[in-house]
Amino acid sequence: MSRFFQLIGRDIRLAFRQGSAITLSLSFFVIVVVLFPLGVGPELAVLARIGPGVLWVAALLACLLTLDRMFQADFEDGSLDLLIIGPMPTEMLVLAKVIAHWLTSVLPLIVIAPVLGLSLNLPGDSIVALTGALLVGTPTLSLIGAVGAALTVGMRRGGVLLSLLILPLYIPVLIFGVAAVDASIAQLSAAPHLLLLGGVSLGALVVGPLAAAAGLRLSLS
């Protein structure tokens, strides 16, 4: 178990010392969200209507942007081979990588999302729902994304293929996530949607590491 946490710690340290990884996906997220008011127009009613969807789609894309780095750097310098040969099961290795990816690339987005929500004229209650939905739903993005990242590791243009493979599978998260925020805007309970998101995340927690580990073993064989 200590190896598991060491691996997470190592990945987080690497991400922080390189620095660019976190700020890049964060600024991508902000820029994409800022583009929408410029494209749709500044009417506050329209922005509040499309706000939840815009934030979720931008979070999906920002997450996708960093996914192909999940195994790629370790693959290139050879440490991925060592990690797989090592005593830790590959499934746990994938899980550690997923947690590290979520903490370094997705959590910053969730921290900044309320501010962007305010700028899109979302009411206060729905911003709470938005943050909750992002917290419950985004682990699925990292978990399912790990499958795609494992299958495309070592490919020269894996990033493009990755988006084709993974984005259709993200649709349930997007739908339930936006539904949670919409429900709270309509003064309804967001709980059912959050529960569904949590269910999807738990399902992905089972399937994701298994499939991604199979993919990693395959890509490195």
Add this chain to the structure above:
Amino acid sequence: MAIDLHKYANPKRFLAITSAIYPWSVWLTVILLLGGLYLSLFVAPPDYQQGDTVRIMFVHVPAAWMALMIYTLMAVSSAVGLIWKHPVADLTAKAAAPIGACFTFLALVTGSLWGQPMWGTFWVWDARLTSMLILLFLYLGYMAIWESFDDPAKAAKAAAILALVGVINIPIIRFSVDWWNTLHQPASVATMDGPKIHTTILIPLLVMGLAYTAFFVMVLIIRVKAEILKRRLRVLQIAELRES
């Protein structure tokens, strides 16, 4: 050489069986398709509201059935290929994917051609249409990953993993899209709760469904045969290169 024999033991049996089935599937396709088209274009009565436009349904609905069935078949044969390392199962999944994508596309196109006179628009973000569109993307992703590996054995495994993850996701996607649709579009456009399907319509529909299935079996056999022969050719070419 021993490994080769072991490898080709199953494909050989497979080729023998499919060669026996193939002529039957061709005849079945021809007869059922002609019969089904005659029944659906001339015998089935025009709908009291939709007129002759309803006949698009006889091409559209079986295509949608096939699209779902072929993905299920792909997932099953992917699982067989992954678990028992059965090379023919991998090839079957690979060969079925483009056919399934074509059926999905056909269902989408005929659906939108039907939608233009009925709904006044080619595309409606209806739950069924949207989930079929997502299914098309899943097919495209599956086909893309087959093309992205140089080594066919690796590609087979990667594609199998993807197909299995996809098939777990399909019910969730379907459910979420239904949910999304009822949330955003309370007044559904396509309410099919008119009169229940009458036998004059049901029989042509079923005949067309069988015709599509026979057609699928026919094309699948051709494609799997081509894949097996392609692999043999590759083995022969490598052997020849080694000798020279």
